[in-house]
Amino acid sequence: MSSRLGQMLPPAGAPRSLAMAQLANSVGDGAFVVTSALFFTRVVGLSTAQVGLGLTIAWLLGFLAGVPLGNLADHYGARGAATLLALTTAASVASFLVVRSFAAFLIAAIVYACSQTGLTAARQALLAGLVRPAERTRIRAFLQSTVNAGLAVGALLGGVALRFDNTAAYLIVFAIDALSFLVAAALIRRVPPIAVSIRTAGEPRLAVLRDRPYAVLALINAVMLLFMPLISLVGPLWIVTRTDAPSWAVASLMIVNTLGVTLFQVRIANAVKDLRTAARSVRYAGIAMLTACAVFAVTAADLSPTAAAVALIVAAALLTLGEMKLASGAWEISFGLAPAGKQGQYQGFFGTGPAIARMLGPALLTTAVLGWGPIGWIAVGALFLGTSCATGPAVRWAARTRAVNEDATPSLVEENAA
Helix, strand or coil, X not given: CHHHHHHHCCCCCHXXXXXXXXXXXXXXHHHHHHHHHHHHHHHCCCCHHHHHHHHHHHHHHHHHHHHHHHHXXXXXXXXXXXXXXXXXXXXXXXXXXXXXXXXXXXXXXXXXXXXXXXXXXXHHHHHHHHCCHHHHHHHHHHHXXXXXXXXXXXXXXXXXXXXXXXXXXXXXHHHHHHHXXXXXXXXXXXXXXXXXXXXXXXXXXXXXXXXXXXXXXXXXXXXXXXXXXXXXXXXXXXXXXXXXXXXXXXXXXXXXXXXXXXXXXXXXXXXXCCHHHHHHHHHHHHXXXXXXXXHHHHCCCCCCHHHHHHHHHXXXXXXXXXXXXXXXXXXXXXXXXXXXXXXXXXHHHHCCXXXXXXXXXXXXXXXHHHHHCHHHHHHHHHHHHHHHHCHHHHHHHHHHHHHHCCCCCCEEXXXXXX
């Protein structure tokens, strides 16, 4: 058992500390996701419209804050920035325990969203500075596996709160969420400091905003990430409205996805060694996602409940394979094409993909799939395949621009270890 656990953890030292910080974060996030809607309506006292509006505004501002906060991590130290942003996330979650008005909720939600997006960028920059380039994707896969395990534990805690369905249970879960980010801050503080960037005269403050090839790749990644609502929203709605599958099939989608990423993400990532294999991995992701969408479409046929349930599990497995292939390729691309000393702002920019998918995906995909039926599934799958095939040319374009500008590397100094 201990040997199996060791295979699921990254090497001892800084990578393992980062993984444990991610584990703490994800336990809190899992509990937050499961209970937040009921907490904000039943405990805070907001209407569902207020919750939706507040979170939309908050995540929009969080989306805009990713690059500037990542840039601060580059210039003032990724370790310090990540520690501070983990603390501000903890503070924002703790404030939810006492806010009881929309205005206070909105402020806390904005701090939470901006802190979360900035923390992601700073943490990626910290990983890039602590791990050799050849090992970054592999270590990132370990972290993703850890994240999924933590989300499962957090979701279980949230489920317990939902079972009790009272104010005390929800307050305890949110207190655990806030505490998880305090633990993460302490773990991040244990890793070594990394070099910080010094901007040279005439260099743009946010160079990533002028990097057109990287922007195209970030857009491609954002489109591919539209798969996210398929597991959490569109798939469950499809099951209950368009198939004869039993009700437990809804939960099976998330179970297959969580277990699949936890157990196999590292193995999938081992096949990605450079930009060429990264582009190929994204292309395979498109094929897997198209196949998954085709299987989802078939479940609308006159299948027995058992056959429909089996088909849905197969579709979830294929979509999870696509997710792991996409993640492995995207990590290598985002790290490998970011200039030295600018990982923070570049990771902040590339990391806007999930926010875009969460903002636009639900409306687009529910319209296509629930409105058009099986044809909608095929159209969504074709979008994934076509977008994935554009990755290779975009990566080659970006690599050519790096070859031309490879001498434009910023100065680096050691981050203050204090």
